[in-house]
Amino acid sequence: MSFAFGVFDMAANFGELRDVDIRVVGGEPNSTLRGGGMNVPVPYDLAAIRDADLVIVPNWRSPVERPPEPVLDAMRAAHSRGARLAGLCSGAFVLAATGLLDGRPATTHWGMASAMSDMYPTIRVDSGALYIDDGDVLTAGGGASGMDLGLHLIRTMCGADVANRLAKSMVLPPHRPGGQAQYIESPMPELHDEDPVTESMAWALTKLDANLPVDELAKRAHMSRRNYDRRFREITGSAPATWLTHQRVIRSQQLLESTTLPVDQIAKYCGFSSAAALRPHFRRLVGVTPQAYRETFGMAETVS
CATH class of the missing domain: 1.10.10.60 (Homeodomain-like)
Incomplete structure (x- = not known):
């Protein structure tokens, strides 16, 4: 499960998204959610995004593996119908594979940014941004930046008051701008005394x-x-x-x-x-x- 989905789920639990229908969709037959020792069937298939206003791809199992064509076709169809698409961490590679990020700014986890640049040279990859909102397509870095993007989306959908109340309930900063850098330290080389x-x-x-x-x-x-x-x-x-x-x-x-x-x-x-x-x-x-x-x-x- 993604951090961004967690923000929407908590918003629903707090009664802030009464008119929003949240669906967990599997991109392949017999998809399951795995983690924490659990293996839970996904309740919806790709048909569920035909009328979606927002489609979030929380992750993808391997940046170097091309996603299934039915997934890419469904994403393109949703986009052409006016839905906003968001890719988080490795999920940004699914958006990249649709071609919808070509010539546009995007981000992903800083550890995968060079791979995205190599695989999709027309994308303007910003490895430092927490998230990038380019209107109809959005991308986020790893981990908690998904929460930042989730709060940003709720802010655009429901207003700042709702987003701020939700952030307070979740004990999160109410707003971190997308241009803020992913908080990482520069990797230190192994220091050998003989060098x-x-x-x-x-x-x-x-x-x-x-x-x-x-x-x-x-x-x-x-x-x-x-x-x-x-x-x-x-x-x-x-x-x-x-x-x-x-x-x-x-x-x-x-x-x-x-x-x-x-x-x-x-x-x-x-x-x-x-x-x-x-x-x-x-x-x-x-x-x-x-x-x-x-x-x-x-x-x-x-x-x-």
Whole structure:
């Protein structure tokens, strides 16, 4: 079951969607819902979406497997009739296979974004967005971003008051914009002590509050700047300065979540001269301001 469906189901339970008929549809014969040790038959087949106003594809078993043609035909027919289509996480690959995302912006779980770009090069894949509403087609990243899209859909269908009451009942933030970044940390390479570059990276992580010129890191690794940059890119896929900035932003995220320190002080602990210096990097990499991030993920009592 998808997080977005859970939002609609809870909305129905709270009496907020009295006129909405929610149906769980199987795209193949004898489909079942599996999870938590249970195996439950799906009550409806593809005929159930012929008169649907909204069709949500919560997932698909394999991004590299083409969905059955009857599923794709039913999705195209629903779209041509005016239904909105939403694909969540791997479910976005079903929308992609219909061709309805060609030339349009879309997102999926960040771990599958490169596969989508390779398989469907005409789609403008944004791996960082929580969800993208392109009018008649919508896509979302993984996990909780499905809830964000579900609340967004309820907001567009029923208004902000209903969405906000539902979010409060579910103990969720009332609104996270789709353009907000998926909250992921950059994967850290495995750091081997015998590699001078990775040793310098491990050392740099203990000195993020200090000025760290890349020349100093190269010197610590006993390498020329040119060789250091080349080896660094081999390990991380990015330039040393880019990696350092990203690690500083990640550290600031951690401090915003776990402390009540003022943002200006957090910025200095992470190697930025001030909150103003941190803000553009944080917004570019995370998608929101440090204060907005703290309001969503921080401790209950904070110091601005």
